[in-house]
Structures are given as structure tokens and as C-alpha cells.
Amino acid sequence: MTLSVRYLVAPLLGALLFASCSKSELTPEAPAAATVLQNVSAPGFPEGFETGTKTAYTTGSVTLGSGSWTLNDALIGNTTADAKTGTWSARVRNSGSLSMNFDLTGGAGVVTVAHALYGTDASGTWELWASANSGSSYAKVGSTITTSSTTLSTASFTVNIAGNVRLQVRKTDGSTNRLNFDNITVESYGTGGGGGGGTGGKKFLFDASHAELAGNADWALDVDGGVTPRYPTPAASGITASTSETYWTAALSSWGVALVKLGNSVENLPSGTAITYGNTSNPQDLANYNVFVVDEPNTLFSATEKTAIINFVKNGGGLFMISDHDVSDRNNDGYDSPAIWNDLMTNNSVQANPFGYSINLTNISETTSNVLASGTNTILNGSQGAVTQLKFSNGATMTKTSGSAATPLIWQSTASQGNTNIMCLSSTYGTGRVVCITDSSPADDGTGSPGNTVYPGWTEIASHAKLHMNASLWLAKQQ
Template identity: 25%
Template sequence: MKPMYRNSALALLIGTSIACGSAYAADAYSWNNVAPVKTPTASNNNGKTVYFDVSHGGVEGNADWVIDGAFSDFADALVQEGYTVKEYRGVDLNNDGRIRFFDDRVNGANQNEAIITYNAIKDADVFVLAETNRPFTLSEQAALEQFVAAGKGIFFVADHYDADRNLNTWDATEVFNGYNRSDLSKYNMGGAYGDWRNPKSANAGWLVENFGIRFRFNGVDYKQGVSGVVASNKTEGITQGVQPILMAAGATLAVVDPQKAKGLVYFSESDTPVKWRHAKDQGLYFGGAAEGPYAAIAKSGAGKAAFIGDSSPIEDATPKYRRQDNANTKKTYPGWTDSGNAAVLAVNIINWLATPESYQYFDGTNGRVSGVATPTPMAVQEYTDPNNGQPWGTPASGFNAWDTDTYKNNSFNAPYGDGQTNPDPDPDPTPTPGNTVSVEQALAASQGTELVVIGKVTAAVNGIYGLDLTDLNNPSSHIYVKLESAQRSDFNPQLNPSILNQNIIVTGKRNSYMGEPGLRYVSDIQIAPTALSVEQALATAQGESIELTGRVKSALNNIYALVLEDSNNPSFTINVKLEKSQRSAFSPQLNPSILDAQLLIKGVRDSYMSAPGVRQVNSIEVLDGSGSTQPDPNGDLSVSDVLAMNNGQAVVVAGVITSAINGKYALVLSDDNNGSDTLYIKLESSQRGAFSPQLNPSVVGKRLRVEGIKNDYMSHAGVRNVSKLTLLD
């Protein structure tokens, strides 16, 4: 049976104590019912208060906004400025000392206490909304409007489009704009919420109608730092002392009404931002200032607002709560101390927001410089939803973002903390997507355990109904996977022979199948991600689990680490911290023969020795030498040979150039004996002049040797990270 608090949230109280309730408290909802407060010294108190909102998903799932947790650096800086800082959780409607989240959107019950009302926030001078993941009701939007009309300030901190932290189909860009990217009928919610379908107009939506600005639905990376900082005499002094600010997968904004809103920081002409690798569409629409400001402010009537498109340059690396769907410990980007931090900008913004001023707009009077309208404030890509109204990822089995009974212990809004017992006698275990296990580890797991397993498909099992999954490092270890009906056409080797020898990731329950160790009740199967180059790894956000390939350049920190360089561009390097068991084989100081070896490394993107790095290394594999995937030196691989290989393997392949593909950026290589077998070869910029058939038609029909990594390109089998091209005739 379920706990008695069905569809209710953690008992939370806005109090004056920083301390968290005991993790071993006897009653459900009591382990974390005290919201933190931070206060300045009496001599430093400026008499102003900042509320940080967590009532609408600020610490949901993967998000990390909690002021005594991941954002303590920001809160501490404001206390040093003289502010009192409080965490806002909602309104205690029934006066029981606890604030509970009820799913009012589904149930229609007037019981939800995780809400925003004007009376509850009116004592604050600034209200900070960070990565809000649950939509506002019409009355909540009205409360925020009333707050601004009273001369107060709101700081909207968003992130990239589809940063759906709690897997409920909403991200902060959508919640702040006042509409979902999708125009599906389900987003015309009616009732307390109204119509949240995409209006497909830059001039429509709650944010733009009140503040003259909207968040874009893009996803951009530029960790070098967005450098187009507008002069402080045009930004009310807010940009004084501000340096370029990193963007680790973020969004920009579009200024629609330049008398209400204006940008603070833009991409400069010399900046070279790129699409975030997980972006759902092009990610980067226009580039430069035309992409819109990264940070901005608005003045609409008596009050003020400020905006930034990424939380990374503000947050720190000390999250307090665990993920709600799987109880994983969270890790955040230590942006507050990063070289591209927004610490100065963030504090300057709060100081400006907390200072009432009588002027109404940026209309050019009294020296108030107006903004610059963004040329295309709503791109065509933003009219459509590439997710088709689906959540960012597939929710784990048994997890429901709207039902707090399904939240894992020690996650925000969970019924219980660590050390407490869930009375459900038959808890539904959920997978841990961030912690993929090997087949060998799956074999050792208890029956009924939900697992996420990576392995190689080696055979069909029971005709079309299953498959045999083999351990990547020990082919003698294997497990049978029972396929659901919808999975058979793609993943059963009898129905789809091309899946043989592919690496896949299977989410299911440890069980037996066909009298052998197995996985059943499979909820998800994915093709395993291919390895990144060092250059790509450098663009990956800290805390992400990655696989990367590169060449060993040197030892680092004596025996404890190595430097891995990009196989195609040695100017890109990353530091790899070796675990104790890995040093004898992979430390160049202990084993000089490993120098120049090509490695496949699985670990977590982090920093090491004050530089970009990889830590928590799970495995290292040599891709050349004894573990080589290179061909026999007496002959090149054929195109057909390479088509049968796994992605991520180094290859030397020869074939005939038949045409250009994707303009000047790639070519089609055909098999010498079977012209229907083709590979797409992605050309590096230095290779295009000589080898692109579009730029040099004379290469068509000639035989070409390609050295690179097998990987898909434009959804077709291909070779990328090309290190060498040689014409053979």
C-alpha cells in the first residue's frame, strides 16, 4: 500500500532557522520542513530582503536551486552585501506548519500550498525565480505583476530549452514566457491556468506582454565567455566590472519592446558560440548580437526585472538534495568560482532590482538609454516543438513528477529523508540513468532490481522475442533480454540483423528468461552513445558522464594522471585523473609505452589540476596496439568492412569518391566492389579545399584512403574526426 499522504508533498515551513530537520525523524514530511534563512550582521544590514523561490520546481529532479545547497555562494555574497536571504516555499493554507505540493493541475483540488501569492512575497524587495519547472496559474502571474507594480524586482534565471528537470514537459524558458513550445491541445489547460499553447508570435505571451522580452528556445555552448558586455553607462551601471560570462548550455533572449527591455551581455563579433550537443534543433539560430542578449533587464512601470539564460555561471558545486526520480547524488557546475562566473553581474543585478526608482521605461529621457530590438525575435524553429510535447527524457518506471509519493528519499518534496523507512511493502525500484552498469555487474544484481545495463548485441534469443547481451570487456559473460513487442523490430537480430554487434543500453528488471539470467519488463532501449573527441569533451558540461577518445600526450602530476590530446588537433588537451588500479598500465611515468596510444576513456567531465579534466574514470581501453581496431598493414578496410563495425572504432578505409554531401562539408565514399555500400566522410575545415567534390570536382571517381573514427554523420554511417586523407590514384 502507499503512504497515507497521497499526492502531497514534503511538509515545509518558512521559518527562521537554517538547520534542516533530522534525517531520522519519525514522522513523514518532518525531515526537511524548515526553510533556510541567511542574515547579515547588525552593522552590515541594509534592511532589504531577497526571496529565492523553490515552490515551482527550483530544486526538482536534476535542478539544483536551493540557497543552503547548490546556490549558497550566491546567497552568501548577498548576505555580505547586507541582504537577508530567505528560501520561499509557498503558503501554509491550513496552518499546520507545513507546506505541501498537491497536483492541482490534475486533481483540480484547492489544496496545493506550493504557490505564489502577493501577500506571501510582498515583504521581499527582490524575488529570484530560478529554473522554474512548473507553470504559473493566472493568479500567480497576477501576483508577480502586482509585486513589480509595487516597485519590487524579479530575477528570472532560465537555462537552455528542454531543461525539463522534473520530466513534466516544462522548462524555465516556457514557464517564464507563459507558453509551452508545443501547440498541442493539451497545453490549452483552461481553468486556473488558461491557454499555454505556443502563440507563434514574439509579441504574445505573459513575459513579453509585461516586460517586452522573451526567452528563446535555443541551446548554446560558449564556455570561453560571452564577451559583448554593454557599456555600463547604457545599463544603469549594472555591467560595471563585468567580464565575459561562460555559457554552459544556455539560452538567449529576444528584446521585443526596447523601451521596456534592453540587453546587458551579447555574443560579440569575435565570439564563436556553438550548438549545445544535446540541443533539439539547430541550437544556435543566428549567432552574434542577432541571437539576442544572454543577460538583460526590464523596466515596466514602477518595478524592475532581470534575466539570464543559464544558471551555470551563478551556481556552485554543493547541491543538498538528491534527484527525485532515482535518488542519485547530484553534481552541479561550480560556475560561481569559474573564470567565466557571473558573480559580479548577479550581485549588481540584485542591487539594481532592490533599488526603487520612479522612472517608468527606458524611453531615452533622463539619460535612460533604450534597448535595441532583436532583429528576428521569434525564429521559425521556435514555432514548432521537436519534442512533440514530450518530456526531456523518459521518466523512470514508477516516477511521476506530479505525485510526491514516487519521489526518492532525501530529494526535495520527498516524503522521507535518509534513514527513514517507506511503509510501502512493495516499493517499485527505479533505474539510475546516470549509473549504467556492465553485464557482469547486472549478473550479480538481485532478482527484481531495476537496472540500466550496457552491452553488445550478439544473437537473437527465442526467435523474435529476445536478444543476447554480452559484456563489453568479457565476452564470456552474457545476459538474455526479453523484448517488448514494440522493441522487436528495432532490436531483435532476427528482424533487424544490423543491430548485431551494436552496443546498446537496456533499462529493465533483473530476472530470468529462457532458464538463463535475464532482463525483463524492459522500459527503454537505446543505442549506446559514441565516444567524443577531446575537443567535443571540452565543450561538455561539468558533471556529465562521457566517453571520449584521444592520444596520450604526457604524464601529469607524477603517476596520478595523464594528458589526453585530440587525435585531430593536438592543441586541444584534457587532463585525466587515473584511479589507483589504472596507474600501472596507463600512467606514462610508470609505463612509457602508453605514450601516443589511442585510448577510449569513460568517466565524468570535471576539472583536474585547475584545468578541464575527466575524473571518476570507470574504464580505459587501448584502441591501438594490442587492442587495435586498425586494419592489417597489408591492406585497407573496405567500405563494406567498416559498415559492419561499431561506432567509435578507429578505421583506415579506402573507397571511391562519388559525390559531395552537405555542400562542402563532406563527401560520399563508395565501396570498390559494391557501389550501394557508402560512407559519409565528414571533412575537417583544412581538408575541404582539396577533397570536397563541391570545391574540387576533379576528385570525383578517384580512390581515397581515410583515417578516422567510424561514426554516424547526417544520420548515415560515416567516418568523422578524420586525421588523414590520401588520394590513391
């Protein structure tokens, strides 16, 4: 890609985003008097149906890891025909349901549900409902979901109810076909502080450990004297609604400042720091973060790092992958970012092609308006605005694996909206989420280390900031 120098980002209006919806929006809203922020996870969740036994469809209650649930015309199955992560998943037929018999006292923010067809059964529909009065009445959350694949995919709902709440999954087509449900996640919805990286926001980690500063690049939040500090300086606590992106100096500073303005916290992963997952001795272990952003890595991930990244996503994390064009090896080690990302996805010990796509060894430059027409997709139509264009200043393309969980979002201008010629897509794996953009120019804000030539990609096309911010919030399950 051509490196980008951006202009100042206009201050984002408003400090919160939680009134917006993801796939769906519930009619009841959280009290307006409180500044409402989501926490990481409700107690006992995610619910994977790995604890508790119910082998018959007859209505009955079962104690699961999260608490007691009533399964109506539903059971917990582990046959080869049951779509599942782990050993067990719920199986529902007819007009069956899965209902919590307990209240989540911390409320519910974003809820995700993995769903798939059982065996060779026909497609079916289902809905998420929520109760704020201990089950006396329920309100439907958003639109009806159609399940048509035998592979688990994840539906996301923004419930946004503070105080006591319980949830119910209802199969609505009434037919004898069976649906599997697994990996139900619930994020608490409490009250807390606002901007400057408030404790109720999500944690974003930006990688600077894989030569992201090589050559003429500064793919980090802040660079001080050629070094990327863990915490950008000055401190994020000084950021207000009117703070300029020049508060920090690096090509991704606009992105970081914008996230902090929404109550989130951001950090660099400095050079020489290991990428781990589940290592309690590492203070920057991925388990301590909600979203991992990697913009144009220039060295291969080690086998251990690949395992950490993929398991982080599998267990609910968000991964923002940014690539560049073919032959963009900035440190001359024989590997550029398309090859490095493809190596992660094809040469790991966890899952071959976990995200359902590959990056092509291509080099394109164009501005496209060939955007998926979907009013419900919150990456394209989220709280930060509608995405209508994307400009590549030397970038690659992607190909979706047929039948995978990947969702193409933006294509080359003359391409059909299919599985090839993709410039931006999202995907799910396990309970986590992935977004990939195959040019680093759109994220570049034009501020870099002295001597680096950069360009204003962040503000060059009005949709660029909206796309990256909507995608960030979707990855963090904030919309």
C-alpha cells in the first residue's frame, strides 16, 4: 500500500454508543439517567451446555453451568449430527424453547448465540426474547433469525437492559426440523465512568511486535523516539471529546483516540513482547483484552503465537486483521503481510482455515462503492455511520471459502457480489469475531515518526473512519 498521512479526525459526537443495535434492538432501553457501559461477561457465561444432562424432548429443567434452564421440546445432544463446540449442544424441535429460570442481576448488553441445523434437517427460524420482570413477560429482541447451515454461525443481539434480566431462545417455524444452539454469551450491562478509557469499556490491544514499524510505516497507536510504549503518551485519561488525533503520534493514533472517546482503553503490544493466550505471567496476555488489532505484520507469527491468536478468537475474542498488497515486504525478510496472514490461517495446530477465507497475492488501487446492501449489518450501518465507499491505494483482495462463516462486505467496483474480489469481510469462529481489510492505507491517519512519509487515508474517504470504528465495536461486541 501507499502509506497515508491523514488530516485531523473531526471529534466524534457523543461519548457512548450503546443505544445502537447490532443484528437486533430491543424496545426497552436502559435508564437514560445513568452512563451505561458493558462489562466483559455475565457470571456463568458463556453457556456451552457441557454441564447438565437432558436426553428427552419432554419439558423439564436442567442445571447448566450458568444456572437452571427449562428446555421445552428440547434436549442436550452429543450425536455426530449435533452441531457443537465441545461435546454437547442444545437441540430444539417444533416450537420448542430454551428459557433461563434465573435473573442476571448485572443486566444484559450484547448477547450472542451460535446456531446451526441438526444433521440434514431443513432450515428453521428462531428468536431471542428478554424479560426484565423475572419471566412474567418477555419482549422480542430484534428480528427473526433463519438458520440454514450445518456449520455453527453466531447471531448477535444488543439487549441493553440494566438490572434483572433473563433470556429465552424460541424456535418459531413450528416444524419438526431440529436446530442446534451452543455458546450463548451474555455481557453484563452496568453503570460506570465515561471517556478516557473508562473501566466499563472494552480493551483494545494494537500489535507492534511484528515489525509494524519497518520501512516507511508506523502501524501503531503511538511511537516515541522510534519506540512503541505499552501505554501511549500522554496518558489516555487526558482525552476529551475535543481532543485531536495528534494527541498521539503514529499512523493509528486517530483510531486509538476515537476508541478512547467512546470509553474504551487502548494499548500497544511493544516490540519484543510475546503474543500469548492463557499465560497468567504475561500482563499483556490476549486473555486480558477484548480485541486484538494487527495492522500489516511484517514477520511470521510463531507456532505458539498462531495457537494463541486462533484460540483467543475461538473463545470469544475479536481479531482485526489488516493486510497490504502482494510484494510489500518492508523489512526484506522474505514475507509480506498477505503471506503472513495466510500462513496463520493455513499453517497452525488449531484449525485449518478457521475464518473461512484467504488473501490473494494481488495489488489493486481503486475506489469502490460496491458495498453489501444490508441495513442490519452494523459494520456497514453501525453507530458510527453508514459505510458507502472504500479506497485502496495498493491493496490485495480476498476469496471466501464456499459455505464458510465469512461474510463479504465490500468488493471491487466491477465485481459481482460473490466469493471473490473481496476487499473487506467479517467472519466468526467459535464465539469470537474477525474483520479483515486488505489495505493498510484506509486506517493511516497521516501522523508518523519524523522522516516517514504518510498519507491521510483515515479522512481521505468519509467512510474509512466509520468502517474501522464500526468494525472495532462489532468485534468488541458493543454493537
